[in-house]
Amino acid sequence: MMVRLLVALAACAAPLAAQDAPTVLRAARVLDGRGAVLTDVDIVVQGGRITRLGPRGQVPPGARLVDLGDRTLLPGLIDAHAHPAWYFNRQGRLHTTRDGDTPVQSMLAETANAYATLMAGFTTIQSVGDAADVDLRDWIATQGLPGPRILTSLDPIVEPQATPDSLRSLVRARQAHGADLIKIFASASIRDGGGLTMTDAQLKALCGEARALGLRTVVHAQSDESVRAATLAGCTQVEHGIYVQQSSLDTMAAHGTYFDPQCGLVFHNYLDNRAHYAGIGNYNDAGFAAMERAIPLAVADMRMALAARGLRVLYGTDAVAGAEGRNAEDLVCRVHDAGEAPMHAIVAATSLNAEALGMGNRIGAIALGLEADIIATDGDPSSDITAVRRVSFVMKGGRIVKYEGGR
Numbered sequence: 498m499m500v501r502l503l504v505a506l507a508a509c510a511a512p513l514a515a516q517d518a519p520t521v522l523r524a525a526r527v528l529d530g531r532g533a534v535l536t537d538v539d540i541v542v543q544g545g546r547i548t549r550l551g552p553r554g555q556v557p558p559g560a561r562l563v564d565l566g567d568r569t570l571l572p573g574l575i576d577a578h579a580h581p582a583w584y585f586n587r588q589g590r591l592h593t594t595r596d597g598d599t600p601v602q603s604m605l606a607e608t609a610n611a612y613a614t615l616m617a618g619f620t621t622i623q624s625v626g627d628a629a630d631v632d633l634r635d636w637i638a639t640q641g642l643p644g645p646r647i648l649t650s651l652d653p654i655v656e657p658q659a660t661p662d663s664l665r666s667l668v669r670a671r672q673a674h675g676a677d678l679i680k681i682f683a684s685a686s687i688r689d690g691g692g693l694t695m696t697d698a699q700l701k702a703l704c705g706e707a708r709a710l711g712l713r714t715v716v717h718a719q720s721d722e723s724v725r726a727a728t729l730a731g732c733t734q735v736e737h738g739i740y741v742q743q744s745s746l747d748t749m750a751a752h753g754t755y756f757d758p759q760c761g762l763v764f765h766n767y768l769d770n771r772a773h774y775a776g777i778g779n780y781n782d783a784g785f786a787a788m789e790r791a792i793p794l795a796v797a798d799m800r801m802a803l804a805a806r807g808l809r810v811l812y813g814t815d816a817v818a819g820a821e822g823r824n825a826e827d828l829v830c831r832v833h834d835a836g837e838a839p840m841h842a843i844v845a846a847t848s849l850n851a852e853a854l855g856m857g858n859r860i861g862a863i864a865l866g867l868e869a870d871i872i873a874t875d876g877d878p879s880s881d882i883t884a885v886r887r888v889s890f891v892m893k894g895g896r897i898v899k900y901e902g903g904r
């Protein structure tokens with residue numbers, strides 16, 4: 498009786514997890530996410546995973562053939578720095594805790610952001626972060642809500658006055674509440690100068706405690722001093738680094754610290770949406786002027802980072818309100834403005850990001866046994882990076898969630 502009940506429950510859950518019959522994906526070319534281009538191949542997906550990747554052949558009986566013609570298949574994109582909880586409220590202003598929106602309204606806005614991000618081809622994001630992420634993450638993972646896989650830090654740890662011991666307990670509390678990683682502010686915002694806000698002892702306490710618990714640490718650091726301090730404290734990943742110097746890039750490379758600078762989307766988005774932000778917190782004239790000055794700095798920074806020997810440069814957009822669903826724009830910026838080879842940028846946003854998120858054995862590549870997170874673009878992004886703006890097919894975990902022109 499119990500066995501029969503379990504079988505029935507499993508059957509009910511199946512449509513949410515993956516189609517049972519195999520799906521064969523076919524397109525003009527496949528970028529495997531590790532730098533290779535494959536042609537004349539079929540990708541067979543079953544049970545949510547890639548079960549065959551090889552020469553085109555007979556479609557197995559009962560399988561569904563999805564022939565994407567002259568499109569390009571590549572792994573689902575990964576954004577290592579996203580903010581799905583940020584949105585513009587119905588008054589057209591940046592949502593804050595005091596704007597009168599209810600938690601339900603905020604969550605609906607967040608699910609809309611998650612949906613837009615998935616439709617843009619991002620099948621995994623790292624949110625850094627918000628307390629409500631845990632429910633968004635879990636409903637997407639288990640309740641059929643369409644959105645990217647989410648790893649979250651929950652609320653960032655900002656407290657510059659806290660003792661090392663109390664910082665360690667904050668790390669433990671985040672883990673107890675379900676955080677996948679720890680987000681730390683080691684510097685002020687770029688709108689407030691970006692200077693160091695934590696001591697070496699504080700950073701060592703935070704990153705050391707997280708490491709002991711098996712959690713990665715992602716550190717906001719704008720000034721060169723803060724980048725260096727986070728690196729020497731043994732933190733896993735450094736964000737932004739708008740004022741970073743060559744010697745700190747080399748130090749990060751030597752320590753195996755991942756670097757996640759942004760190219761342009763975040764600054765252009767703030768400036769394009771100035772009316773939605775202006776007058777809230779540090780979104781004042783001085784703050785906007787700092788962001789305007791950051792645009793050429795960010796591109797120069799990206800060039801310098803990409804040229805630093807042995808430095809692993811991730812793909813993280815810092816997509817805030819107004820930018821969700823446009824997460825691919827920094828790929829275009831990295832290629833067109835910072836001179837990166839298109840394939841190198843694609844590898845950053847797929848297999849390198851997967852490795853940095855500790856998920857390299859599950860996602861980030863089109864390879865046998867990996868989870869079937871696969872997208873298609875109109876055109877070939879390895880020759881024209883703007884093709885990443887034209888994502889017309891999205892499969893996540895073996896389930897097709899977008900198929901323009903499909904039957």
Ligand SMILES: [Zn+2]
Pocket residue numbers: 578580625815
């Ligand atoms: Zn951010």
